[in-house]
Amino acid sequence: MMLRRASGTKAPPPPERLPSQDKYKTRVLPLLAAAVGCIVAASLLLRTTATAWAVQTDDVVTCPEQRRMSGRAVPGTTLADDGHCVQASSLDAGVCVEDAADWRGAHRRRCLPSLAVIGAMKSGTTNIMLYLQNHPQLRTSEDMIGWPQESRYFSAAHDPEAAGRNWRFYLRKYPPATDGVLTFDKSPNYLLNPKIPSVLASLMPSLKLLVCLRNPTSRAYSHLQHECRNGRVRQAEGAVFRSKSNDESSERLSFPCAPEAFDRLVRAQLAAKKDLDKCAWARGSGSGDSNVLPRGFYDCQLAPWFDRFPRSQLLALVFEDFVSSREATLEAVARVERFAGLEPFDYGRSARVAAVERLYALMPSRGGRYAPMLAATRAALDELYCAPNRALSATLRRRLPWPCGGGGERPV
Numbered sequence: 194m195m196l197r198r199a200s201g202t203k204a205p206p207p208p209e210r211l212p213s214q215d216k217y218k219t220r221v222l223p224l225l226a227a228a229v230g231c232i233v234a235a236s237l238l239l240r241t242t243a244t245a246w247a248v249q250t251d252d253v254v255t256c257p258e259q260r261r262m263s264g265r266a267v268p269g270t271t272l273a274d275d276g277h278c279v280q281a282s283s284l285d286a287g288v289c290v291e292d293a294a295d296w297r298g299a300h301r302r303r304c305l306p307s308l309a310v311i312g313a314m315k316s317g318t319t320n321i322m323l324y325l326q327n328h329p330q331l332r333t334s335e336d337m338i339g340w341p342q343e344s345r346y347f348s349a350a351h352d353p354e355a356a357g358r359n360w361r362f363y364l365r366k367y368p369p370a371t372d373g374v375l376t377f378d379k380s381p382n383y384l385l386n387p388k389i390p391s392v393l394a395s396l397m398p399s400l401k402l403l404v405c406l407r408n409p410t411s412r413a414y415s416h417l418q419h420e421c422r423n424g425r426v427r428q429a430e431g432a433v434f435r436s437k438s439n440d441e442s443s444e445r446l447s448f449p450c451a452p453e454a455f456d457r458l459v460r461a462q463l464a465a466k467k468d469l470d471k472c473a474w475a476r477g478s479g480s481g482d483s484n485v486l487p488r489g490f491y492d493c494q495l496a497p498w499f500d501r502f503p504r505s506q507l508l509a510l511v512f513e514d515f516v517s518s519r520e521a522t523l524e525a526v527a528r529v530e531r532f533a534g535l536e537p538f539d540y541g542r543s544a545r546v547a548a549v550e551r552l553y554a555l556m557p558s559r560g561g562r563y564a565p566m567l568a569a570t571r572a573a574l575d576e577l578y579c580a581p582n583r584a585l586s587a588t589l590r591r592r593l594p595w596p597c598g599g600g601g602e603r604p605v
């Protein structure tokens with residue numbers, strides 16, 4: 194039924210806009226947009242300038258010299274790549290490749306990483322990276338405007354072997370080289386993918402590997418919260434699963450996800466996979482909710498890395514040890530520096546590091562701002578991970594501060 198307005202009654206005036214709203218639209222928004230624009234433009238400019246400065250003429254192995262070379266170049270060597278003459282079999286970790294001269298006569302030189310932080314996801318890898326990327330001798334892969342970024346080059350590839358053959362694309366993820374500065378790759382998804390170790394070993398056999406390992410029970414819960422934060426966890430008929438779709442038959446769970454939701458996901462996974470061998474589970478777990486639990490089978494995931502790389506090239510840091518205090522974190526970073534052959538750097542005196550530390554503490558991905566998991570879920574997961582933790586402790590020959598992580602000896 195239509196309602197008629199009684200004649201003579203005036204329509205109510207439209208609600209007045211608050212002056213603060215107008216001020217926001219007319220002043221604050223354009224200012225914000227201008228600030229963002231300036232930052233992007235400055236980053237692009239710096240990037241182009243850095244590229245132009247990266248002229249390197251000395252000590253470059255020319256194409257004819259490379260043809261006479263046997264074996265791989267040693268780290269720090271620069272190979273000229275005129276006409277794509279560089280062969281993958283000459284490359285190694287820390288080897289640099291110089292492009293043919295561009296229209297300005299400038300060469301761009303980029304270096305393969307000397308160190309890769311391969312995982313495990315949600316085990317404090319970002320915290321370690323925040324220090325490393327502020328070390329004056331280290332740079333990591335960068336995005337279009339020069340901000341540090343996880344490369345994920347091999348884990349994002351459908352076929353990691355083809356990605357290895359296309360190593361020039363990988364190289365482009367790194368900033369133009371500066372003398373004495375090494376690069377590192379932080380990609381926590383590498384650890385899970387059993388195809389990646391052989392690809393990295395054939396491209397960069399002397400690559401140093403860093404792995405951060407966290408109690409797998411807590412890691413799994415942090416992982417679920419990560420997925421909830423990214424809007425990828427849904428619930429339907431009591432089942433909780435990871436999905437990117439927006440279909441209306443299920444409800445999206447938002448961060449923080451309730452401990453009960455985690456419990457449901459865990460129970461479903463345990464029921465579906467209970468008869469499967471853990472390494473087979475880890476190998477077949479691809480992406481999605483199916484890898485929240487198997488990512489904690491570290492021993493299975495490390496096996497192909499130990500098959501392809503010598504023990505001395507892998508450093509394992511235990512999350513619970515290195516996050517126990519700031520001193521412990523800095524001590525862990527100092528171990529990484531020694532492992533990677535870097536000069537010690539005094540992070541405590543760097544204003545930039547102090548700012549990064551303050552910023553990181555505010556980041557949404559920090560701080561475990563979610564309710565503790567249910568005791569029953571923890572017990573089920575501790576049981577699931579008991580044998581894998583024991584195996585890992587034996588493999589690493591060290592005691593791990595996790596259930597069933599005893600047994601091992603001191604680190605070698």
Ligand SMILES: Nc1ncnc2c1ncn2[C@@H]1O[C@H](COP(=O)(O)OS(=O)(=O)O)[C@@H](OP(=O)(O)O)[C@H]1O
Pocket residue numbers: 313314315316317318319320381415416418419515516522558559560561562
């Ligand atoms: N110093 C310190 N103290 C306590 N906790 C810390 C610290 N540094 C990292 N973290 C926790 O590590 C989790 C993030 O790990 P990653 O950086 O590896 O995550 S990611 O894989 O890169 O997404 C994430 O865990 P949750 O908060 O449980 O999700 C971080 O809070």
